[in-house]
Amino acid sequence: MIKYFILVFLAVVNFSSYSQKICGTVYDESKISQEIREDVQSFYNRVGNKTQNYGNESIAINNFNPNSGIIMIPVVVHVVSRTLAENISDEQICSQIEILNQDFGRRNADRNQTPAQFSGLATNTEIQFYLATSDPSGNMTDGITRTSTSRISFTDNDDVKSTTTNGQDPWDTNRYLNIWVCNLANDLGGYAQFPWMYSSSPNTDGLVIHYEVFGNTGTLLPNYDLGRIAVHETGHWLGLKHIWGDDGGLCTESDDIADTPNQGNHYGGQCPTTVQSSCGSNDMYMNYMDYTNDACKNLFTFGQKAVMRATLNSGGYRGAFEYILPNMTGPSLVCTFNSTFNLNNLPPGSTVNWSSSSNINISISTNDQATINASNPFVSGTGWLEANIITDCGEIPIRNFFWVGRQQTQPEI
Template structure:
C-alpha cells in the first residue's frame, strides 16, 4: 500500500513514457495501529472466528452480531476487513460521508496482500490500493454506474495498475483535509 501510494512500487517502470510525467507520489502513507480504541497496545490486526462461510456486500462483515467484527472508531482508524466476500467481488469501500459504523474497506481474502492466500491475477496488493482510493474519494474513470465493464472500464488485473496521477493525489489530499481530516488530526491508524 505504501509503495503504491508513494510511487515506489517495483513495477512503476511499466508506466508508458507518454504518461510518465503524470506519475505522482501521493504523499500519503499508512501504518498499522499500535494502540487500540481502549488505549491498549495492539498489532493493529484483529482475527475474528466466524460461522459465516462468506460475506456479501451487505456490510455484515462489519458487525460483531452478524459474524463479522465491528469497526474501531472510524474518525481515527481506517478499518479494513479481509474475508471471503463471494460472488466474484474483489473488494469494496465506502466513500466519505456514509454511516460511521460501516466506514472502511472490505477486501476478499484471495485478493489481499502479496502472499499467503492472495491468488493471481490479484496477488500484488492492488485491490487494497484501489479500494483505499475509493475510501479517499477517488471514483472510477467510467463513473460509478455499471456499464459494459469489458470495454469501457478501469477494472484490470493487478499487474496493470501501477500509478496515481497528480489529479488523483490532489483529490485524495483534499479528502484528508476535508471529510476525512480527523484521520490526520492525530495519526492515521489502520485496523485490519
C-alpha cells in the first residue's frame, strides 16, 4: 500500500528522560496523486473556508452542515500489547473517550485559558464519541479488543492493523472509528489516516496511539498526560491538517481554514506563556492541531468544525460512515400545561438523566421522553431542558432551548 503520511523527525526535547512525542500524520502533496490533491483542495473550497475573511465561519457551517445537533461516533479500541504495562486498563481507555468528548464539545476544564483574541473563534464541534456496544456481528461488546503480540514495537507502516503482522484486524471502518493502542517506536505519539484515503485504503483506516500518551490515568509520559495526542489525531481522521501547513516555517502553505491564522511552524514540545507571532499575525499555538504540550492545547475553531462535519455529512469523504444523530424534539413554548419532549436515535443500551433550568419543572421522565411545565407562568424568559446520555465512559449532554411563560412576549429563538 502507498503511504499517505510520513514521519517527520524533530529535534529531541530534553524533559526528564523522555523525548518529544510527535505526530506521524503529515499532509504531503508530493506523496499523493495530482487527482487526490485537486479533490482535497476542491473539498476545502466547497466547505467555504478558503477565504481571508475571518467572519465567514458561520457561512461555512450553514452551507455544509445540513445535519443539526450532535453526531455520535462509535469507537472500538484495539489494545495490542507485549508487556503488562502496554495492556492498558479499561479505566485508562474510558478516560481518553471522556477527553475526546470534553475537547470536541468545548467542555474541557482549561477552555478559559484560550487567549481573548481567539476565544470568539473557539467552539463546540458537536461531535461526540462512545465505546461501541455491539460488534460487527451484532453481539454485545464493551468496545475494547485485547491482542497479545510478540512485537517489541510498531511504526507508522500499519503493521499493528493486521493479525498477519502481529497486530489486530480492524472492525468495519465504515461503522466504527478504530483506535489501535500499542508501543510506537521512533518517538511517535500517534498517527491517523486522512479521510480522503478511505476509498483506496479502508482496511487501514483509523488512529494509532502510543500507550503512554492515551488518556489521563495510568503510566503516562510528562507533558503528554492529558490525552490531547488522540484529540489531535482524531482531528486528522476528520479532515484537519496541521495549522502551520507543514511547510517547514516558510509561511507558503496553510491548513486552508480561514479562522486559524497561518503560522510559520509548529510549537512542538513547548508551552508558550506569551503572545507568539509569525507570517504577519499572532499564532494559535493552543489549537489542538498544533504540536504544543497537552496542557497548552484547548480549542477547535468554527472553521475546523465546519470541515469535520462536512467530512461526515452526505457528499463528504466519510459521508457513508454510520454514526448516530440523537436529537430532542418538543415545543418552542412551555407554559403551565404539560409539554412533552422526545429524545430520538439514542445509542443502543444507553440511559438518560434529565435536568432543566430553574424556571422549569420536570413532572415525568423516561429514557427517551420528558414531560415538563413552567414553574411560574407569570415570569417569561428563556428555559432549557437537557438530556444527559449516559455511556460507559461518562455523559454526553443534549440541550434544547425554548421560551417559557406568556406567548405574547415570546421572541424568536
